[in-house]
Amino acid sequence: MSESLTCDVVVVGAGMTGAACALYAARAGLGVTVVDRGPVAGGTTGAGEGNLLVSDKAPGPELDLALLSHRLWAEVAQELGGAVEYEPKGGLVVAETPGALDALRRFAAGQRANGVTAAPVPADRLRDLEPRLRDGLAGGVHYPQDAQVMPALAAAHLLRASGARLLTGREVTGVLRGTDGAVRGVRTDRGDLHAPAVVNAAGPWGGELAARAGVSLPVLPRRGFVLVTEPLPPRIRHKVYAADYVTDVASDSAALRTSPVVEGTAAGPVLIGASRERVGFDRSVSLPAVRALAAGAIRMFPFLSGVRAVRTYAGFRPYLPDHLPAIGPDPRAPGLLHACGHEGAGIGLATGTGRLIARVLTGQAPELDLTPFRPDRFPPTSGEAER
């Protein structure tokens, strides 16, 4: 039987971004329904590491969003910190060569001028921060603002705290539009949900949802593996990664790229990333990718050669061609807002994204200029049904 529900806003996607949009919209006084064809955190959120990073962001709109999000995460942590395994552990970026160190220090100087705390660490002081790092590194930069959450727990607890109505296992098959083109809600496989606003928080499937609303958004999946070790006592204190990670993230290559990102977790296992490749939604395990991750991590932390990896998992980062998310109203479909395309930074950027979306929904000025995040900034793809 079809059930007709009315609310102020339907959020499509019960991942981290959808949960944050629901929380801030609900706290702004809106009645929110969250709908997802899978479970909570069943997509990209459940397949990441829970990075809340400012260290890998170059000055610009994404860094501004990361700094806003960082402040909001600290507020959320006051309320839910233990439950979501929030750890303000800080990041340590290391350079293997003097050339890489020069580039890293220049990058950090630019970040410092834009509100990031970034302290250079000479080679002989690296072990004060990370006693098990290998010999012979050129130096690094310490970023105390970097933090971590357990992403699936964070999505679940933010959803619960929002008090939003949650409908899982229910697929949005279309976005309802009136004769004037304005959004009226969504059609699902089990009835319509009526609302004057719909938020697209569908992550790497955000392009598909946009198409169901009759607009184009070129979100592509960029696959990444995480390698999980057996549980260990605390041995790696920070989020530690090599300076070339930043250039890998910014790369447009479809081919496999890996750069070591290593961190301990509250539960004990060490998580090893990060690989990036554009292979569509293919989940099959890639031995070359996983092998490269292990080799990179051991190069940085030699003791890991004696530690066993127990499993690996893959996820799909929602990637937009200019590496910036789509956040804000879509002028092509009044009432439709997008909050997707955060690539590998979606957990960290979720709080800021949720707040900006809530501001737009309630007619208030957002804290940041949304122009760089405009969802209609890309040329239309062929076959687009403009109304």
Place this chain on the structure above:
Amino acid sequence: MNPREPSGARPGPAFTVTFDGRPLEALPGQTVAAVLWAADVVSWRSTRVAARPRGVFCGIGVCFDCLVTVNDRPNQRACLVPARPGDVIRTQEGTGHAH
């Protein structure tokens, strides 16, 4: 009943392993978990936080509950690792990496 009887298994000659220093008889092809169960040992790990006893849960290599230290390597899954002559099997405390 001896589980070998209904299956008609005719394993090769038994050998010895130790569990926390105590000699146990094992048969070729048995997993470490099977050897321990046959000796009425059902717990061989304590959990990381609350130090609660653990042994076989799924028994088919899925759940990581039956972790045990074999020949000084912690976190071996007892339900998957075949017992070999002379294996030194020890109860695993927490992560098994405490030293």
